[in-house]
Structures are given as structure tokens and as C-alpha cells.
Amino acid sequence: MSIEAMPPEDAVRGDVPVLEVEELSVTFARRGEQPTRAVDGVSFSVAAGETVGLVGESGCGKSVTSLAVMGLLPRRGVQVGGSVRLGGTELIGAPDRTLRRLRGSEMAMVFQDPLSSLNPTVSIGTQVTEVLVEHRDMGKKEAVAEAAALLDRVGIPDPTRRLKEYPHQLSGGMRQRALIAMALACSPRLLIADEPTTALDVTIQAQILELLRELVVDSGTALVMITHDLGVVAGLCDRVHVMYAGKIIETADRHDLFARPRQPYTGGLLASVPRLDAGRGVPLTPIRGSARDAIPWAEGCAFAPRCDNAQDDCLTEVAGSTVPLEYDGPGRELRCRHPLTYPAAPAGATASGAGR
Amino acid sequence: MGDVRRQRIDELAARAGRVPEGEGGVSLVRSAFRRLRRNPVAILGAVIVVVFLVVAAFAPWLAPRDPLAQTLLSEVRPGAIPGPQEGFPLGADQLGRDLLSRLVYGSRQSLLIGVVSTVLGAVVGMAVGVLAGAFGGWVDTVVMRFVDILLSIPSLLMAISISVLLGQNQYALMIAIAVTQVPVFARLLRGSMLAQRGSDYVLAARALGVRHGRIVFGHVLPNSLSPVIVQATLSLATAIIEAAALSFLGLGDPDIARPEWGAMLATAQAFLSVRPALAVWPALCIIVVALGFTLLGESLREALDPKFRR
Numbered sequence A: 001m002s003i004e005a006m007p008p009e010d011a012v013r014g015d016v017p018v019l020e021v022e023e024l025s026v027t028f029a030r031r032g033e034q035p036t037r038a039v040d041g042v043s044f045s046v047a048a049g050e051t052v053g054l055v056g057e058s059g060c061g062k063s064v065t066s067l068a069v070m071g072l073l074p075r076r077g078v079q080v081g082g083s084v085r086l087g088g089t090e091l092i093g094a095p096d097r098t099l100r101r102l103r104g105s106e107m108a109m110v111f112q113d114p115l116s117s118l119n120p121t122v123s124i125g126t127q128v129t130e131v132l133v134e135h136r137d138m139g140k141k142e143a144v145a146e147a148a149a150l151l152d153r154v155g156i157p158d159p160t161r162r163l164k165e166y167p168h169q170l171s172g173g174m175r176q177r178a179l180i181a182m183a184l185a186c187s188p189r190l191l192i193a194d195e196p197t198t199a200l201d202v203t204i205q206a207q208i209l210e211l212l213r214e215l216v217v218d219s220g221t222a223l224v225m226i227t228h229d230l231g232v233v234a235g236l237c238d239r240v241h242v243m244y245a246g247k248i249i250e251t252a253d254r255h256d257l258f259a260r261p262r263q264p265y266t267g268g269l270l271a272s273v274p275r276l277d278a279g280r281g282v283p284l285t286p287i288r289g290s291a292r293d294a295i296p297w298a299e300g301c302a303f304a305p306r307c308d309n310a311q312d313d314c315l316t317e318v319a320g321s322t323v324p325l326e327y328d329g330p331g332r333e334l335r336c337r338h339p340l341t342y343p344a345a346p347a348g349a350t351a352s353g354a355g356r
Numbered sequence B: 001m002g003d004v005r006r007q008r009i010d011e012l013a014a015r016a017g018r019v020p021e022g023e024g025g026v027s028l029v030r031s032a033f034r035r036l037r038r039n040p041v042a043i044l045g046a047v048i049v050v051v052f053l054v055v056a057a058f059a060p061w062l063a064p065r066d067p068l069a070q071t072l073l074s075e076v077r078p079g080a081i082p083g084p085q086e087g088f089p090l091g092a093d094q095l096g097r098d099l100l101s102r103l104v105y106g107s108r109q110s111l112l113i114g115v116v117s118t119v120l121g122a123v124v125g126m127a128v129g130v131l132a133g134a135f136g137g138w139v140d141t142v143v144m145r146f147v148d149i150l151l152s153i154p155s156l157l158m159a160i161s162i163s164v165l166l167g168q169n170q171y172a173l174m175i176a177i178a179v180t181q182v183p184v185f186a187r188l189l190r191g192s193m194l195a196q197r198g199s200d201y202v203l204a205a206r207a208l209g210v211r212h213g214r215i216v217f218g219h220v221l222p223n224s225l226s227p228v229i230v231q232a233t234l235s236l237a238t239a240i241i242e243a244a245a246l247s248f249l250g251l252g253d254p255d256i257a258r259p260e261w262g263a264m265l266a267t268a269q270a271f272l273s274v275r276p277a278l279a280v281w282p283a284l285c286i287i288v289v290a291l292g293f294t295l296l297g298e299s300l301r302e303a304l305d306p307k308f309r310r
């Protein structure tokens, strides 16, 4: 593992990671319906100043994971298992009051659609000051001044005027900036960004990512970046967890993941993204089928119906056990029976995660 | 019967807080108003409503005569009631009183009962709806079960029972009609609050640790009000018709010093063969004013609904 990939703060701040998720599982059980397990035994941790990516196609359980961490899933009809610790404090099963106090102050979230995440009939100013009044015990006047300062910090010009405006009067990028300002108003230790750029124009996407990097990464906030876009991962994440059908199927640091994806699914994701270093003529190959083709993990590898490497022993019936998530070299984990392999690296090349 | 009413209410509730692309805040109200002004149906409804409101407000100045003075009593004979003539544009009633003046004064009573009972019904209904919508869970279940039972009772039947129970006076009448409106507003507000509670901005506010009370009263409630405003306008029409119906049945205000359309209609029944105009005019007033409120309410609904936007 390359040393530069290590988050700088990690070594300094040391022991307890900001966020520790262990064996998190979420089951939706509505009356009269078959229960569905949306998140299944997910474990990861995020240290201060570190950016961890959760990557996967739509429907793989990324948003449900983030809502479970924030304690935002409804109580009724949802079972959450496992452990989520924020700075060592257990959140699963914590009382609502405790969670509410932590949300917005210690942990915060930025959502996909900035327009619908803002109340259309309430001014930006009211929505920003609300957080300050709630968590920082500010008076109205003080909060307004601070709100203007916050908008200024996220790069919104003429913040005093903007505070009086309503969400529809701002551009998409401005709205997301305002939401980032609200999320960071109390300098939380953890920020979860759930596809924060998906609803934005391509040119704006890069600006928002740059803003997040400036505000979060440089200040030592732990960032969980949820995305289906590997371009976002490449630009921001230190470590990446690839999810499929509710489970983590591959974990690696960013460089290793891009250089040598081991899971055929990860390989497929990378192959379907345009690459700058690839020749013009190289065609993009999307993964065949869709996420709906997954089989239950209990029956075998959920990706098997779409996998080019699949063999009989990918099914539980044949192998006698489900596919486990296993150590796959330093800093890597893998859930696959027949991973992608690479020719032995010649001397001098990065040797991490080399194939068998 | 109850099912149809529930469905109608729920449809209206589902439209709450849907904001057209590129609108919001103050401009939302402004653009709804602009749409309203361009709609001829809305203008017709508004004109009717305003005319009746003005007539009711300025009745003493607008009525040509004293509505109680039996000026033409001497001309009333069995089988003949004086028709339109000089100074009596619509003729007189069976006691020789000027019909036009009685209609003008009658508007006061009808509109007053309509407005007071609708406001009362809306306020109490909204309080019940907020209770259910804010707490959810078993509070919601219990309250809404009760509301649905009320909704399944035909409203006129309920109004009759209540006004019989409360005795015969105009306040009993207002309360009786208000009670029939309570479940409508309760279900409506609860439904639209529920729709809002599942919205992204509520989730985002919760993710920021904004407290429940503030989310309910600062975010959810204001966005849930537009169907309530629409319903209130429509309810005015219902309330006026119900008030007239109750008076017609003899359950209205017993004070004969206050002419009222429903009571006039009831009295006119006995003279239908002699002078049908005595029934036609108050009936027409009831229908037209109810139509005015309905037209205004329906166009308000369209104006506030992004789906109808051109």
C-alpha cells in the first residue's frame, strides 16, 4: 500500500475512528409483504480527515446504509441490526433525543436533490438559521450574521441578499452549496454525502466536489461519499467500498481499486466508465443485465446471474457455503470465488493486490 | 357515501405543497393569484361572492324598504298576493312585506351563518388534523377512526340531530353546521400533513436535528394549508345550503325579525300555487351564492395545483 494514500490525520488523531459501522443490517418488513433485506452485514470505518466511498448501482443499499447511520429510518416496519458508533458512542438503539442532538451537530448529511431538500415556501435564511438556533444556542440576530458568513464560506456571492430569497430563486449549484453550509454549520465530525452531485450539471459537479474537499477533507471531518459515479471516487475518496445487493463485495484503496479491480462487478463498473487514458477506439462495455437480476445472497453470489466469471461453486448449493468477504492482500477485502487476475507485476511496478 | 367523501378529501390532500418548477415562497402565492385572475370562471365566482358580500354588509342602505313593514298587507287576499309594482320591484310576500328588501336582509343571515360555521368548523377540524398529523401513531389511529365515523354520517342528518339537541337558535344552527365541517377539515389537513412528512425537505430538516415541533409547525403545516383554503371556500357553499335546509325544516333561527332565505322558502311553500315567485327568488339566491363560492373554490384549487398550470 502506498504511503501517500494514508490519510494524513489518521496517524495523528489515532485510536478511535470517527465512524465505526459493524455488521449493519436493515430489513424492511411491511405487514403482508415479504421482508426485504436492503443492507446485509455491512462493516466499515471512517477516520477523521478520511474520505470513504460507498459505490454501487442504484438500489444496492447505499442510501439505506446512510439513513441507518443517521438514525433516520422509520421505526415502524424497519429492523436495524448491528452497531454504529460515532466517536465510540453507540447509535443503534440510542434514544431519539440523543440522536436528534447529534444530528446536525456531530453528524450531518447532504442529499441528492438540492431542490426538494429545501422547503420551497421558507426562505433560505430561515432554513440556515434554524440549525444555528437549534444547536449553537444563538439568538436570532447572531444567527443571521453567522448564516451570512456560512453562505460566504461555501462560495455564495452576496449572502445577505441570498438569505432573504427562496430556494427556487437559486441555481441548482447554489442550492447544494446552501445545503452544504447548513450541514457544516456546526462543524460536525462526520458528513455523509449521498450522491451530492447527481442532480447537478456536469460543470457544477466538479465545483461542488472541490468545495467538499476544501471544507471537509482539509478540516479533518470524516466524509462518507456515496455515489454510483466512479469519477467522483477517483477525485475524492481515499478508500472505497463497492456494494452489491446490500453487501460490501470489495474494499480497496482508491489507487488499487482503479489499477486492479478484483471483483468482476467492480471490473464491470470500471469498464463502463469512459477513461482518459484509454484509446479513443476502445468501446465501453456496460455490465449486462440490471441490479434487479440479483439472487438472494443465501443462494449464492448475488452477482452470479450477470457475472462472466461465474462458475457452479458461486452458488451455495454447490459450494456448501455462501461467498464470504475475505482478506485479499494489504488494505483489501474481497467477496468473490473467481476474481479477476493480473499477470505478476514486473519489478518496480506497484505490487499491491497483485493477482495470483 | 362516506367513502366518496373520504376519497374526495384525500385527493385534495394529496395535492398539498406540490410546488411548480421554478416557483416557491412569496412568488407561489403571487403566481397562483395571477392564474386566478386570468381564469374567467374564477372571475365570475369572485364577482358573485363579492356582490353578495357587499349586499350583506350594506343591507340597511341597499334595501329599498323595511323588510318587516307589512306595507301591502291590505292588498293580500286569499288566492292573491301583490306582484311587482311601483316601489316593489319583486312584489310583496303573504304579509305584504317587500320581497326584495327581505332577500337583501336575508343575505346577512345566510352569509353570517355560512362564514361563522365554516370558520368554526375549519379551526376545530384543523386542530384535530394537526393533532393526528403531528403525532402519528396511535393518536392518529384513534382520532382518524373517530373522524371517519363522523364522515360516514350524512352531514345534513348530523346537522339536524345536533340542532335538535342544542335547541332552536342561530348559534345552535352555526354549531350544528360547524360540526359537520370538522371531520372534513380534520381528514384534509391530516392527509396533506402526512404527504408533506414524507417529503425530502422534512428528511433533510430531520438530518439537521431540527426538533419535531419546529418541523411540524414551521415546515409541514404551512405547506399543508393550500387544500384547506380551497376546502374552506367550497365549504362556505355547503354551509349556506345546509343553513337554508335547516331553516326550511323549521330548525333555524326562530327570531322573525331576521329574514332568512331558507325560512322564506319554507313559508313560500304554502303559497306555491298563488305566487311561485315567493319560492323562486330565495331559492335562486341560495343557488347563486353557493355557485359563486363553488366556482371560486374550484378555480382556487386549479390555481394552486401545478398540474393545471399552463
Ligand SMILES: Nc1ncnc2c1ncn2[C@@H]1O[C@H](COP(=O)(O)OP(=O)(O)O)[C@@H](O)[C@H]1O
Pocket (backbone or CB within 6 Å): A028, A036, A038, A056, A057, A058, A059, A060, A061, A062, A063, A064, A065
Ligand atoms: N422504505 C422502503 N421500504 C422497502 N424497501 C426499501 C425502502 N427503501 C429502500 N428500500 C429498498 O432497499 C434497497 C436499497 O435502496 P437504496 O439504499 O435507496 O439504494 P441506493 O443504493 O440506490 O441508494 C432497494 O432495493 C429498495 O427497494
Ligand code: SF4
Pocket (backbone or CB within 6 Å): A263, A264, A265, A301, A302, A303, A304, A305, A307, A308, A309, A310, A311, A314, A323, A335, A336, A337, A338, A339
Ligand atoms: S463469486 Fe462468482 S459470481 Fe460472484 S462475482 Fe465472483 S465469480 Fe462472479
Ligand SMILES: [Mg+2]
Pocket (backbone or CB within 6 Å): A059, A062, A063, A064, A194, A195
Ligand atoms: Mg440512493
